[in-house]
Amino acid sequence: MATVSRVVNGNTNVKPSTRKKVLKAIEDLGYRPNAVARGLASKKTTTIGVILPDISSLFFAELARGIEDIATMYNYDIILSSSDQNRDKEIQLLNNLLEKQVDGVLFLGGEVTEEHRQLFESTSVPIVLVSSADPQKKLPSVRIDMEKASYDAIEFLIKKGHRRIAFLTTRLRSHFQQRYNGYVQALKSYDIPFDEDLVAEIQPVYEAAIKKAANLLKLSNAPTAFFTYNDEIAIGAIHAVQDQGLRVPDDVEVVGFNNTRFSQMVRPMLTTVVQPIYDIGAVSMRLLTKLINNEETHTEIVLPHRIEIRQSTR
Amino acid sequence: MATVSRVVNGNTNVKPSTRKKVLKAIEDLGYRPNAVARGLASKKTTTIGVILPDISSLFFAELARGIEDIATMYNYDIILSSSDQNRDKEIQLLNNLLEKQVDGVLFLGGEVTEEHRQLFESTSVPIVLVSSADPQKKLPSVRIDMEKASYDAIEFLIKKGHRRIAFLTTRLRSHFQQRYNGYVQALKSYDIPFDEDLVAEIQPVYEAAIKKAANLLKLSNAPTAFFTYNDEIAIGAIHAVQDQGLRVPDDVEVVGFNNTRFSQMVRPMLTTVVQPIYDIGAVSMRLLTKLINNEETHTEIVLPHRIEIRQSTR
DNA sequence: CTGAAAGCGCTAACAA
DNA sequence: TTGTTAGCGCTTTCAG
Helix, strand or coil: CHHHHHHHCCCCCCCHHHHHHHHHHHHHHCCCCCHHHHHHHHCCCCEEEEEECCCCCHHHHHHHHHHHHHHHHCCCEEEEEECCCCHHHHHHHHHHHHHCCCCEEEEECCCCCHHHHHHHHHCCCCEEEECCCCCCCCCCEEEECHHHHHHHHHHHHHCCCCCCEEEEECCCCCCCHHHHHHHHHHHHHCCCCCCHHHEEECCCCHHHHHHHHHHHHCCCCCCCEEEECCHHHHHHHHHHHHHCCCCCCCCCEEEEEECCHHHHCCCCCCEEEECCHHHHHHHHHHHHHHHHCCCCCCCEEEECCEEECCCCCC | CHHHHHHHCCCCCCCHHHHHHHHHHHHHHCCCCCHHHHHHHHCCCCEEEEEECCCCCHHHHHHHHHHHHHHHHCCCEEEEEECCCCHHHHHHHHHHHHHCCCCEEEEECCCCCHHHHHHHHHCCCCEEEECCCCCCCCCCEEEECHHHHHHHHHHHHHCCCCCCEEEEECCCCCCCHHHHHHHHHHHHHCCCCCCHHHEEECCCCHHHHHHHHHHHHCCCCCCCEEEECCHHHHHHHHHHHHHCCCCCCCCCEEEEEECCHHHHCCCCCCEEEECCHHHHHHHHHHHHHHHHCCCCCCCEEEECCEEECCCCCC
16 A cells, blocks of 8 residues: 555655556556545645636736646646635635645735735745735735836826826725826826826726726816726727727827737727736746745745837827 | 534534534634545535636636636635646546546536547546537536527628628637538528638637738628627727728628627627626536536536627628 | 555544 | 544555
């Protein structure tokens, strides 16, 4: 029995001829190792948990793919669960994952409150924050510099002469505030007055975006440019402009965020801030494997962003 | 110990006062049940496996959400794995899931070969085919009637007077052939000659679509309508038409497939065949729970489809 | 290099 | 209503 365990796990202390015999028996009997029993005995499940807001969102789906590919590479399975950004659900999901004895957890895109921190630190299971950072900077995380990304986008527009730049975002008073900070900072750097009417908090979907953008365009001193929380909102903005009989980018310029597939499927094609979504997932998973194996590693990884210039800006 | 097990599992044969004591001890000690041990003892893991082509595709991501919501409702966790439609990988993933002792498996969107069938039937773990059917009709499945859906779309276009209808699809000689059959049948029903030049097999992505559609439009007897494998391809077709200086729907009409978010984010908005994606996922998962509990049930479920008429058709 | 034995943390009879 | 006991199918010492 122990010998079978050895050959199944690739232990070298087995005489080649015995190994062959065991392998044959496994084949003949159609034996399939029971990973649950193995997990109980070894205290490793080779399964990690992923908590994300919504798998049906293009952004998180792409991130999940990055996670999955690396997980597969290191032989981990993934238990996926959507939290809808609901704190109670997040906590409940985490507890559930811990009961299942996952070897590690990837926590995506939620706000990290003090309650989260405590829970995260109360367990010895490694947890990495993906695309969201611990305000206290103590928990491992992988992300881009959101504030800088936002700053860069606004600066890009300012340098084109814009002074009335609308910012269409979501859940302003959460961890997304960093984007807002970048927006405000950029205006300040260039001595452009801040106008709160130009900042709108909406649901991050097309329908809400087109409506809100249309409203803003009707202002007497309407914005001449839009910067948005994601590409879907940006497309809404583009269409709102076009519905108004105006042209993008000639009359109004638009900059999106994320560089999802959407951004190339609209006319004019969208200029957008590139977040390396797949890579964020992949790097997070890689970091988690290191944490699981107690390897030495940086625990706060900031990936680069850039602006992909397409046709929605001049 | 047994009593603790009883209260944790909600067994009623426990004196209320004892229950209270146990609960308090659990609280005080921060006890967290070990689901792996439970799984080994009870032979149930409350985990199901999902094999799908690619989680980063909007279609499957939405389907996954449907699955997940119902899974959560019935207290199951989901192990997700992407197969890239690669048969070897599918089989390997399935074996892996079976090792992990999942209580059931959802198999999405792949072709079901004889090899699959054998593997599926060699295990007692229930498996349901989602959005793809067993040619032999023996395995449980949830899907729409693809052939009829395709037929309906083509008939819809024929009735508008089209006789040259291009069909932009993918992996023609696979289970997607049903759509092709529907296309051919509809033409036949209305005595319209079949022209193989109008059927194109492409990668199901925007870039490939726009290129292929542009080519077709340059034919001397170019198509006057496009029917596509999915919405992304349809958007490519729309843009190809517009690039040619033609108008949708005035000069060329376009019908997509799936009714993903994409379809409302393009101008003109896309007329498309509605596949109830989320519901397919949800119903599949519900069916799986019934199978797991040996409940009486239909095992071949065909969900309704319809055509959502928007602006890309007259 | 191989086998024997203990034990991972539960559930499920069964007895009390 | 509660406690005792025997596994579930592995891994991991430890002897040999």
